[in-house]
Amino acid sequence: MKQYFNVIFCLAIALTKRFFRDKVAMFFTLLFPLIFLVVFGSLFGKQSGARFNVAIIDQSQSAFTRKFTADLKKSSFIKEKAVSALDDAKQKMSRGEIDTILLLPPEFSQLNANHQPTGQAVVFYNPGSAQTGQTFASIIDGILGGVNETITGQKPLFSVEQRSSGKAGLSAFDYIFSGMLGFALLSLGFFGLTNSLPSMKKQGILRRLRSTPIRTSQFILGNALNYLIIGLTAITIMFIVGLTVYKFNMQGNYPSFIALVIIGTLLMFGFGLAIAGWAKNENQAAPLANLAAFPMMFLSGTFFPRFLMPSWLQKIAGLLPLSPIIDSFRFVLTEGKTLFDLGPQLLIIGVWMVVIYVVSFRVFRWE
Secondary structure, three states, rough: OOHHHHHHHHHHHHHHHHHHHHHHHHHHHHHHHHHHHHHHHHHHHHOOOOOOEEEEEEEEOOOOHHHHHHHHOOOEEEEEEEOOOOHHHHHHHHOOOOEEEEEEOOOOOEEEOOOOOHHHHOOEEOHHHHHHHHHHHHHHHHHHHHHHHHHHOOOOOOOOOOOOOOOOOOHHHHHHHHHHHHHHHHHHHHHHHHHHHHHHOOOHHHHHHOOOOOOOEEEHHHHHHHHHHHHHHHHHHHHHHHHHHOOOOOOOHHHHEEEEEHHHHHHHHHHHHHHHHHHHOOHHHHHHHHHHHHHHHHHOOOOOHHOOOOHHHHHHOOOHHHHHHHHHHHHHHHOOOOHHOOOOHHHHHHHHHHHHHHHHHHOOOOO
16 A cells, blocks of 8 residues: 555656646646736736826816815825816827816806805716716715815715625625636646646657556546646745735635645546546647636636626536636635535535546546
């Protein structure tokens, strides 16, 4: 028994060294998912809230408007865009360079009979993105309402109280991050093994290994251990980038997360093994890998949430092997759940694990 496992460990070490010497394999397994993480992280990175590109035109130039605009520019939701005049601002808004225009006309802040500043600000918006202008107008209206209350000392008759639900929702990056981790495991299992194993067959490496006392089970387990090491390495790199660069807020516990990485890696490895073990060469393996991987890539919630799909498609997509892995990542990473809370997901993963490894051992061929 000891010799049986020694062979597995030695084979895993040899295959791991071979992997890290293969620059192409390292790129598609380690760097390719990381590139996706950087791209999507840059697009959907955490933001402090709504932020508008605004052109502020102060035609009043009174002491009140100068202070008002100066305070407004300090706000986190404002990013001022310099313009020369109203027509220039409208032109830039038509090109999408700015979201909206805030105009303070000449009569803005003129004193009324009670010697109090009054006036009406004008918010211009693009008809193609009316919601943006309306949102910004509501914010400015709220700010001016607060100024009015400060000056007059009169509170409005009706108001709205905001209360936190006590539980933060997922940000765009939080959602994408779990999907990117699943994509890394998918790339590792499908595109890593389906390239390397048929190549080893073509070069006659497996034929020579078959002439040794190595059993099929030892070879498969050795490969599984090899890809487990690579998978943990890839996920660790992505996780460090997520924590340090994009300030991902880890809600769960690390033991549950590590266990999920191991389970997910072994499941995706099983699919890659079934395809690569059956295929005679890369020409057979590549189309089968794409045929199996692409539905999971686009239907399992890797790049966008499944709840956007029709209900019938959500049910089907939820049964794909990658779906429970990504869902489990999200539950652990963003909701603080543990493995004991993931019964339905682990059940689907367990069923797929049994099925795919039975198929893998049956269809595997050395050459």
